[in-house]
Amino acid sequence: MKRWFVCGILLTLSACSSTPTQYHTLSTDMGSAAAPVVTASIKSVGVGPITLPTLLDREGMVIRNDATTLEVSDTHLWGGQLEDEFQRTLAQHLQSRLPATRVQTVPWELSQTPQYQVVVKLDQFDGTPGGKAWLRGVWQLQAGNDGKILATESVMLTRQTPEAGVTGLVKAQSGLLADLANQITRGLVAF
Numbered sequence: 001m002k003r004w005f006v007c008g009i010l011l012t013l014s015a016c017s018s019t020p021t022q023y024h025t026l027s028t029d030m031g032s033a034a035a036p037v038v039t040a041s042i043k044s045v046g047v048g049p050i051t052l053p054t055l056l057d058r059e060g061m062v063i064r065n066d067a068t069t070l071e072v073s074d075t076h077l078w079g080g081q082l083e084d085e086f087q088r089t090l091a092q093h094l095q096s097r098l099p100a101t102r103v104q105t106v107p108w109e110l111s112q113t114p115q116y117q118v119v120v121k122l123d124q125f126d127g128t129p130g131g132k133a134w135l136r137g138v139w140q141l142q143a144g145n146d147g148k149i150l151a152t153e154s155v156m157l158t159r160q161t162p163e164a165g166v167t168g169l170v171k172a173q174s175g176l177l178a179d180l181a182n183q184i185t186r187g188l189v190a191f
Contacts, residue, residue, distance in 0.1 A: 021080040022168045026063065026089040026177060028096065042188055045098065046114035047091040048106035050083050051121040058083070061166065062126045064134075065163055070126065078167045080123075089174065090120070093181030097157060097189070114144040116191070118184055119182040125173065133172035135180060141187055151187055155180060 056062055060072040087105050095103040104114060107180060119140045127133030134157070141151040159175045161168035 002003065011065065015106070019111045022075075022076050022166070024076060024166065025079040026085045026170065027174045028089060029093045029174070030177070037099065041096060041116060042101045044102040044103050044104065044112075044114035044144070045094060045115070046106060046108060048087050048117075049119060050087045050090075051119075052083055052086075052125070053123060055112045056122065058088045061169075062168070064126045064131075064168070066128075073166070086120070086122075086125070086177065088179060089124055089177050090118075090184075093178055094118075097181060097185045116172065116188060117144050117147070117167040118152075119141040120180075125176075127161065127172060129166050129169045130161055131160050133161060133169055133176055135176040139180070139184060139187075141184075142191070150191060153183065153187060156184060 020043050055070070058072060059077050060074055061071055061076045061078060063071045063076070065071055081131040091105050095101070102114070103123040106113065108114070119142060120137060121139075122135070124134050124136040136156045138152055138154050140149055140153075142149055157176050157179045159172040159179070163171070
């Protein structure tokens with residue numbers, strides 16, 4: 001009986017962590033100071049779907065230790081689903097660059113089908129605290145009415161983290177979304 005009591009106490013103590021869990025969210029506040037504002041006549045843009053690799057599709061943040069070693073943190077978690085965070089933040093960035101355009105995210109009503117749709121497929125969205133953050137993948141511009149692919153662009157962006165620690169990494173990742181929004185905005189204007 002004594003042994004079970006001691007085991008119970010040890011299990012309880014091991015479940016308690018001295019490191020508190022921190023939740024992070026992507027932000028539009030860490031954007032590019034020179035974000036282009038476009039007045040072209042684009043009626044509406046839909047953002048999504050956003051496709052993540054299985055590696056990133058989790059609650060814990062993926063932190064890169066070096067070129068071949070990754071860590072999934074149990075103390076630094078995304079405040080929501082990373083796919084939703086990414087989509088929401090990218091849509092906000094696009095809305096700030098296209099103020100006269102209705103920017104919406106998937107899903108939308110059939111009657112609200114946008115003029116253009118931006119689809120993003122990520123291969124990498126991670127980084128090293130106190131180092132760099134990376135965003136790599138492709139984005140496609142599609143016609144909203146029939147899904148015809150109008151443009152496909154590869155993207156490989158990096159940003160230096162503005163401060164040490166995971167918070168600095170999240171700020172750099174937020175900045176990468178601003179850079180991606182700038183690239184997409186230039187692509188939209190070309191049509």
